[in-house]
Amino acid sequence: CASVQPPSTGTGLEQVSRAWEQRRSQLGAQDGFELQGRLAAKGGGLSGSLRWQQAGSRFRLRLSGPFGAGALSLEGDEALVAIKGKDLDLVTAEPEVVLAARTGWRLPLAALRWWVLGLPAPDAEAQLQLDADGRPLGFRQLGWQLRFADWRPGTPSLPGRIEAQQDNWQALLLIENLSLGAPPALSAP
């Protein structure tokens, strides 16, 4: 999938950006998702299975190592998040800071909810590289470089492998399955 060059006849780019716009409106209209996969920090030796439920801005994320070792849960919205784990039970307005300090995981939680769908976060600038089907090869946003691969069939198709890099920290998300639509378990606050 070649990255998008300005095509000589002008239709290529138009067709690609139309495909991208269609993808963006389809995904943007979703009120949530439920994701199951594996998350790992390259080079950090941190890895675990992940279940992520998102409904509007409310989310519930659960991460655990082999046999449930090191189980960690985060639940809340953009304002406040409850973090629970071994010797960890607190509510914070800065979950990303607490998570990094207490577990070593550096996760851009606020933006990841869009990135897992292959979308840039809505209110921040992003330079996009699109493939011929209007899907993002990657983009740079909020100081992170995103790369997408293993696209899964479906309308719209969704990425199966997402790399997010900031300086020398690289997180890799392998998505085993993702269903669109807010999970009922989470919709009722």
Added chain:
Amino acid sequence: ETPEQALARFVDGVQTLQAEFSQTQIDERGETLNSSSGRMALARPGKFRWEYLRPAPQLIVTDGSRLWLYDQDLKQVSIRPAAEALQGTPAALLSQRQTLTETFSVADAGSEGAVRKLELKPKGKDSDFQSVELWLKGGTPVRMLFRDQLGGATDIQFSAIRTNGKLDATLFQFQVPKGVEVIDGSQP
């Protein structure tokens, strides 16, 4: 037979074990998180192999001194000292010899027909698990359940169980494939 004797019959009676397993993880609300399956092997003391085949290949292997955690999709293997990494995991529980009752208190948790259920609670405070349930049939494990620190559980059912067979030593070693990143935390 007291719980300790039942456990001892397993620890002393089963020198090697091979089985297939299917695993389901549920969260603290009882919702299924994921399910996976694969095969395992152990040889006392300390040798252990836990190989996930579905949904994705992942391998945990220890020769008793080092433990390899290999994720094929991530092309990454992390190596840790076996003693440190084994704390309270199935590896420690299944393959250790005498230290078992030093690290766990054992209690009877009933029986169903020929299957005896034991509940093991880690004695140390910093275990990754609240408790481990072990179902034994004639001294052989048929099911294990790990309760994690959030109250979720990892439920493992064994099948095609073969005990005390001769196992090849290479089963408990790991050759790092070409192109795989190594995170070596095994040197103290």
